[in-house]
Amino acid sequence: MSTQAALKTTPLNATHRELGAKMVDFGGWDMPVNYGSQIEEHHAVRTGCGLFDVSHMLPLDIRGANARGFLRRLVANNVDKLQVSGKALYSCMLNEAGGVIDDLIIYFMDESWFRLVVNAGTADKDLAWMEKMNADWGTGLALTPRRDLAMIAIQGPDATRVLNEALPGVDQITSVLKPFNAAAMGEMFIARTGYTGEDGFEAMVLAKSAPFFWRALMEAGGKPIGLGARDTLRLEAGMNLYGQDMDETTSPLESGLAWTVDLKTERDFVGRRALEASEVTKQLAGLVLLDKGVLRGHQKVHTRNGDGEITSGTFSPTMQQSIALARIPLGVAPGDEVEVEIRDKKLKAKVVKYPFVRNGKVLI
């Protein structure tokens, strides 16, 4: 008998149930973990087209004069890289200690409208932080959470065809939309972004339109994909997961995210001073297990330079072996062998440069 508070649901909840999804409590959200075989879903995205309900993530509109100035101070990456309408930027939002409050995507639409997409589990905390900064800095911006929108990711080599077929006329956008760019038409918002390492789109539509849109995408050949495969796909693609690979206690510089932290310009952003004063001693590295078994989060890693820990681990359906991201001491390099403690055994793993898989191809 369940005594917990009611789970939050997305506009596609009934659709998932009709499709026979196995539903799980995912950070307070009632979400599909799979619709059958997680491995088959994984392969469907690498070889065809998969559909993901990512409506638990929160789109957040920032509107007002000098939205850009606000974001310059708020996030670690530099929004001045965004000069063309629709362009997207991946960034961390840091606290004063340089820890990661969240990782997010920022879409630049015009000088008075930026759209952010933040993680589900951190959405409330993110919004509170942004409102506090908005007040402290007197920027007077309107921050609007868009829970009236549903977000569907359409991912895989066949994604463009599926989206074009499901939504007549959208080919005018998909044919010109470059990776990491978005376009808005009324309340519909289509971005060429994703979390799988494949070509594809993340489409935001009004919540009430989502079930019809999802069915149209399925009729065009898109396969429903649960959060289980979403995790193996993103890990093969070498993409961080907030709460596992980084959090408020870890530096982006020790989380494989230095490329997203702009320290080249003079721009003062929250967390910058702490990062500049910090000593980086660890790195996020890829591991491939050489022995039989499965790497999992929190397993201890022994290297010649000291110990580290796996942050995310799984069995890679594409590579048919276990892979992981691990936070290990600097100086340990690709090609080095390390030992991972799994239960009572020490198993051999090799350090590799990640991503492991991109666009259907194994890179290791």
Place this chain on the structure above:
Amino acid sequence: MSIPADLKYTPSHEWVRVEADGTLTVGITHHAQDLLGDMVFVENPAQGRVLNKGEECAVVESVKAASDVYAPVAGEVVAANGEVEASPESVNKDAYAAWLFKMKPANPADVGTLLDAAAYQKLVESEAH
């Protein structure tokens, strides 16, 4: 999927078949594999290992998670299924055919402590709430 009436069960979702010679064949139930999802790794106890009742003795891992398998009664491992280690997905295909290991119970009467199919069915139903 129905729960085979000729098998015995544990609350930790192992199934046990009592063979004609008194040895026990052990696997995990259909319900257990359904909870775990696609199986990718199985590690069985070594032949000759002596187990206490409830001891962790095998591991099954799906893409999603690792799960321990517990000795249903005390006894000695007399065989381990290498085929299921080579093809972990066989547990998903037919959990009651893909046995993990066979054991000789220290005390044959201990088998009486296991659940029958009706009791196990009740347990599965109660967990669904």
